[in-house]
Amino acid sequence: MRILDAHVHLYPPEINRDPAGWAATHGEPHWALLCTRRRRDGRPVQGFPSAEELIRELDAAGIERALLLGWYWEQPASCALQNRFFAACLRAHPDRLLAFATVPPAAGPAVCLAELERARDEGLRGVGELSPHAQHADLSAPGLEAVLAWAGAAGWPVNLHVTDPAAGPYPGRIATPLADFRALALRFPGTRFILAHWGGLLPLAGEGPAPANVWYDTAASPLVHGPGIWETFLRAVGPERVLFGSDHPLHLYPREPGAGLARFVAEARAGGAGAAVFGGNLLSLLDPAGTSATPSGAPGSGPPG
Numbered sequence: 001m002r003i004l005d006a007h008v009h010l011y012p013p014e015i016n017r018d019p020a021g022w023a024a025t026h027g028e029p030h031w032a033l034l035c036t037r038r039r040r041d042g043r044p045v046q047g048f049p050s051a052e053e054l055i056r057e058l059d060a061a062g063i064e065r066a067l068l069l070g071w072y073w074e075q076p077a078s079c080a081l082q083n084r085f086f087a088a089c090l091r092a093h094p095d096r097l098l099a100f101a102t103v104p105p106a107a108g109p110a111v112c113l114a115e116l117e118r119a120r121d122e123g124l125r126g127v128g129e130l131s132p133h134a135q136h137a138d139l140s141a142p143g144l145e146a147v148l149a150w151a152g153a154a155g156w157p158v159n160l161h162v163t164d165p166a167a168g169p170y171p172g173r174i175a176t177p178l179a180d181f182r183a184l185a186l187r188f189p190g191t192r193f194i195l196a197h198w199g200g201l202l203p204l205a206g207e208g209p210a211p212a213n214v215w216y217d218t219a220a221s222p223l224v225h226g227p228g229i230w231e232t233f234l235r236a237v238g239p240e241r242v243l244f245g246s247d248h249p250l251h252l253y254p255r256e257p258g259a260g261l262a263r264f265v266a267e268a269r270a271g272g273a274g275a276a277v278f279g280g281n282l283l284s285l286l287d288p289a290g291t292s293a294t295p296s297g298a299p300g301s302g303p304p305g
């Protein structure tokens with residue numbers, strides 16, 4: 001079975017060299033809090049692989065392609081840096097990587113839309129991971145509304161970070177009320193949303209069915225949920241709404257050094273994930289009409305067999 005990972009983070013060399021130092025000098029304290037901290041046992045919460053190291057990690061886990069998601073940066077310059085880096089990654093590994101663009105909604109429509117247009121020219125395919133709650137933009141911020149409308153018109157999916165209300169406290173945790181996501185999806189019915197981290201279990205919250213333009217990824221699931229979540233969620237929501245995504249290079253099994261992507265793939269498979277969850281749904285989101293040419297190097301574009 002072909003496997004795509006719909007939720008992977010990756011950073012340029014200047015960030016990888018000294019993540020905390022870079023964040024301190026570039027106005028990104030929230031990212032630093034989430035991504036450069038150490039656990040109580042002293043181990044870092046995540047790694048900082050290069051693109052080439054990421055490809056080797058994908059190979060080891062049997063993952064054919066990864067969708068790179070931008071971070072929900074606070075500064076416009078950080079968004080631009082990451083989008084240009086992703087463009088370079090796509091040029092270097094067109095057969096292994098896909099990428100979404102990140103934008104700073106609080107900077108307003110002009111900045112965000114210029115960034116999206118440029119990213120589209122560079123081969124990026126969607127928006128995210130955004131977190132208006134962490135990016136100082138309320139739900140009616142003009143920049144956010146412009147981005148969501150543009151994405152709907154362009155056919156670009158939008159990945160939004162959702163904090164699971166059930167997840168315990170951790171440094172940098174930001175509350176993201178589930179009602180906000182429901183409201184956004186209803187206000188922008190032509191925009192397709194991917195709510196990260198099982199959507200904070202929004203469809204299981206007992207407030208009725210989620211809007212039709214909402215999908216969910218499984219990023220960081222082992223840090224919050226046991227493996228039973230797969231069967232529960234897939235039964236309640238349906239496999240056609242779920243995208244396998246890891247949140248790599250976050251360490252998904254911190255108590256088991258060495259257990260990473262391959263272990264998560266096995267957990268998903270055991271939980272009932274099939275071809276749709278492992279990539280079919282993502283490819284449909286990227287090409288909703290199913291008419292445009294399959295992206296170069298994408299599953300399905302090679303010779304048969």
Ligand SMILES: [Zn+2]
Nearest residue numbers: 007129219247
């Ligand atoms: Zn993420």
